[in-house]
Amino acid sequence: MLKVTKLLYFILLLVSLSVTYADERPNIIVILADDLGYNDLGFTGNTPIQTPNLDELAAGGVIFKNGYVTHPYCGPSRAGLLTGRYQARFGMENNVSYSPYDPNMGLPLSEKTFAKRLQEVGYKTAVIGKWHLGGAEHFQPNNRGFDYFYGFLDGGHHYNPDQVSLNSDGYSLPLMRNKEVVLFDEYLTTALSRDAAQFVADISSQDKDTPFMMYLSYNAPHAPLQAPAETIKKYTHLENTNRQIYAAMVDEMDQGIGMVVDALKKHNQYTNTLIFFLSDNGGLYPDSWWPQFDWADNSPYRHGKVALMEGGVKVPFIAHWPAKIPKGEKFDGLVSALDLAATSVALAGADTSDGKLEGVDLTPYMTGEKTGSPSQALFWRLEEADHIWAVRTMESKYMNQALPGVNRAFFDMTTDPTEQYNIVDSNLNEQTKLAKLWNDWNKGNMNNILYQSNEYKQARALFYKELFEKNKQEAINKKTYTVK
Numbered sequence: 001m002l003k004v005t006k007l008l009y010f011i012l013l014l015v016s017l018s019v020t021y022a023d024e025r026p027n028i029i030v031i032l033a034d035d036l037g038y039n040d041l042g043f044t045g046n047t048p049i050q051t052p053n054l055d056e057l058a059a060g061g062v063i064f065k066n067g068y069v070t071h072p073y074c075g076p077s078r079a080g081l082l083t084g085r086y087q088a089r090f091g092m093e094n095n096v097s098y099s100p101y102d103p104n105m106g107l108p109l110s111e112k113t114f115a116k117r118l119q120e121v122g123y124k125t126a127v128i129g130k131w132h133l134g135g136a137e138h139f140q141p142n143n144r145g146f147d148y149f150y151g152f153l154d155g156g157h158h159y160n161p162d163q164v165s166l167n168s169d170g171y172s173l174p175l176m177r178n179k180e181v182v183l184f185d186e187y188l189t190t191a192l193s194r195d196a197a198q199f200v201a202d203i204s205s206q207d208k209d210t211p212f213m214m215y216l217s218y219n220a221p222h223a224p225l226q227a228p229a230e231t232i233k234k235y236t237h238l239e240n241t242n243r244q245i246y247a248a249m250v251d252e253m254d255q256g257i258g259m260v261v262d263a264l265k266k267h268n269q270y271t272n273t274l275i276f277f278l279s280d281n282g283g284l285y286p287d288s289w290w291p292q293f294d295w296a297d298n299s300p301y302r303h304g305k306v307a308l309m310e311g312g313v314k315v316p317f318i319a320h321w322p323a324k325i326p327k328g329e330k331f332d333g334l335v336s337a338l339d340l341a342a343t344s345v346a347l348a349g350a351d352t353s354d355g356k357l358e359g360v361d362l363t364p365y366m367t368g369e370k371t372g373s374p375s376q377a378l379f380w381r382l383e384e385a386d387h388i389w390a391v392r393t394m395e396s397k398y399m400n401q402a403l404p405g406v407n408r409a410f411f412d413m414t415t416d417p418t419e420q421y422n423i424v425d426s427n428l429n430e431q432t433k434l435a436k437l438w439n440d441w442n443k444g445n446m447n448n449i450l451y452q453s454n455e456y457k458q459a460r461a462l463f464y465k466e467l468f469e470k471n472k473q474e475a476i477n478k479k480t481y482t483v484k
Contacts, residue, residue, distance in 0.1 A: 002303045023122070026321065027273040028213045029266075030342050031257060032081070033250075034074065034130065034156075034222035035305055035315065037283030037296030040250055044316045047297065053258035057275060057320040062329035062366050067317025067338045068378055068392075069281055072306050075132045077280040077337065078217070082113045084134070084341025084357040086379065088310045088442075091449035097456045098154040098173075105450065106134020107144065114341035114357075116145025117350040118213045124203055127151065128196045129217035142178055146215075150177050150195045157219055159188040159226040159249075170222070183425045187228055189220045189249070193256025197263035204267035213344065216260065221249035223284075225295065228252065246295035274321040276340055281305050282312045287403075308380050308390040308401050310419055325366045325461070333365065333373030334394060334474055377434075379441045383448050392436040396427075398434040407440060412437045 006134040027177040039045040045056035070080035071087060079087040087093055099105045102472050107113075115125045123220035126148040127141045132155040134140065141149035156171050161184050163172060174181045175191075184191040196216050203212045227248035257277075264270040283296025285304030298304045298311035303310055317335060319325060338359030345352055346361040360374035373394050380399075382388040390399035397411045397419070410431055423430070451459060 010430065014465075023209050023211055025123075025211045025348055026210050026270070026323065027269055028118070028123075028274045028347070029216060029260070029273060030081075030214070030340055031130075031216045031260075031275065031277045032078070032218065033253060033277075033279040033316075033481075034217075034219045035281065035283055035296065036221060036250065036279035037298050037304070038301055038311065038314065038316060039297040039299045040221075040247075040283065041316050043318070045299070049250050051250065051252050051254040053261060054277060054318075056263060057257075057261070057277065058318045059211070060322065060327050061275075061318055061320030061325045062331050064319070064331050064333075064335040065244070065316040066332060067315055067335045068313050069277060069278070070313075071380065072281045072308055072312035072382075074280055076128075078132055079107055079111075081280075081337040081340060082215070083107070083117070083431040084114050084338050084345070084359050085111065085336070086358060086441075086445070088383065088445035089358075091446040092451045093381065093448050094135055094452045095155060096132060096450065097453045097460075099456070100135035100137075100153075102460075103136050104140070105456070106136060106139030108449070109138065112143040112354070112356070114350075115215065116346050117341075117345050117352075118348045119145050119147065121348050121350045122210065123348060124148075125211065125214075126199050127195075127217060128159070128199065129192045129215075130155070130219045131217070134288055134464055137179070138443065140179065148178065148199060151175060151217065152184075152219075152428045156222055156224075157188060158224060159220075161185050161188075164439075184348065186356050187252065189218060189252045189256050190389055192218060193253075193259045196256075197259045200260065200263040200269060201267055204269055204326050208267070208269070208339075212349070213348075216257075218253055220253040221246050221283075221296075225249070240294060242295040244414065271322045272322075274319065274343075276317075278317040278337065279315040282307075285311060299447040302419050303403060307389065307403060308382070308399055309403065309406065310417070313380060313390075319366055320363070321366070323361070329366075330366070331365060333371075334375040334378055334392070335358075335362065335365075336375055339374060363371075376439050377441075379438055381442065383443065384452055386466055389438060389442075391434045391441075393437075395435065396430050398431055398436060398438070 006138045040049050041051045042055040071077040074091050076087040079092050089113055098108055119125050125146045127146045129151040135153045152173055152175055158171050174186050198328045219234050225245040227245050231248035231251055232244055235244040238244050262272050282298050282304040284293035286294040301310035301313040303309040339362050342357050342359035343362045364370040365374055377391055377393045380390040388401050394412055397413050400408045408424055409422040411419045
């Protein structure tokens with residue numbers, strides 16, 4: 001009897017220890033849209049586009065009304081998000097070109113992704129979708145902190161599988177699963193969503209107590225405009241045929257997000273999963289350099305992708321975490337894509353001893369323990385252009401950009417959040433204050449280390465041409481030999 005009692009005690013002790021030491025850290029999912037218009041979701045405004053799944057996540061969590069990215073276009077914005085550092089710190093303010101034989105064309109190896117930081121403390125990590133941070137093997141996701149990769153390495157992709165070619169680069173590349181080339185046989189957004197849902201299922205069945213981090217990096221609704229015909233039919237009432245297809249692309253993305261949420265619920269991962277959703281920048285704006293790009297709606301904000309106006313850098317931005325975040329919250333403070341890394345690392349208990357992370361842990365703001373603005377100022381710079389910059393506080397925004405009616409501008413963000421009235425030089429004290437903030441921030445930056453894509457491709461083509469001509473000339477000049 002005594003032996004049985006001891007055995008039962010031992011079993012109860014083991015059970016107690018397993019409960020005590022169960023990993024209660026949350027799963028973290030970052031869902032990133034591509035070139036999404038600010039007003040093209042139900043929770044951001046009045047739109048004909050159907051986004052019930054994202055609207056439900058927004059209603060069940062917190063909407064960041066002043067959520068920003070660090071750059072107004074693709075690659076640099078993603079570099080800032082994944083490293084938790086302003087990309088200007090390491091000279092990456094241009095898009096990375098897909099060039100798998102160039103050992104320097106990618107996110108510098110000096111920079112650590114927050115996925116790597118989480119991986120080091122036991123998280124299983126995955127990236128699904130668009131990478132755009134380097135094609136050479138050492139830049140690829142499996143070597144940058146991700147246990148699992150399914151997607152494509154370049155900055156965009158065709159959505160229909162019949163447009164994939166094994167002999168071409170860029171948008172027609174086949175997809176990869178980890179380091180192996182794979183094909184897909186359905187609409188790309190659906191394929192990515194299905195794989196994300198499967199990752200949730202797989203990790204849950206393998207070890208549901210191991211937390212995971214997933215970066216679901218859609219290329220939707222980035223061009224080319226391609227969507228299933230049945231989904232396009234839902235939007236034929238829209239006059240603009242481009243917008244019909246674009247609306248269908250956003251709709252398909254929302255449906256895919258619903259697949260992932262359903263997988264979380266099915267496998268009992270929903271309650272303790274923190275989901276962030278945002279876009280990498282604003283939607284395309286039909287400006288003088290691309291008047292045909294007329295499908296996104298960034299209203300009520302001005303301009304869009306590539307601009308430092310609100311339409312280019314202010315994005316739909318939400319967080320959802322049933323275990324911690326109250327429903328129906330709206331938060332006014334300045335929130336940055338940089339904060340996703342800081343928040344994730346804090347929740348995971350990962351190492352930050354290198355002191356590089358620049359964001360703020362949003363946890364106490366999301367849960368209501370803190371109020372106010374997480375950041376006192378946010379900064380932007382386009383180093384490849386001539387003196388394009390911006391700085392924003394809660395009260396004001398001071399900037400310079402070569403846009404009609406803008407150029408050097410100052411806006412009162414309290415009374416004029418949509419930047420309608422340029423009151424530059426009307427409040428010199430405040431302008432001086434913002435200028436000092438930006439100059440102090442800029443001291444820690446470096447110039448670009450990468451060419452812009454078109455410039456790089458021209459230089460690469462010239463290099464190969466000159467190399468061939470050199471080899472040909474040497475062959476011509478080389479003496480021939482004879483045999484006896």
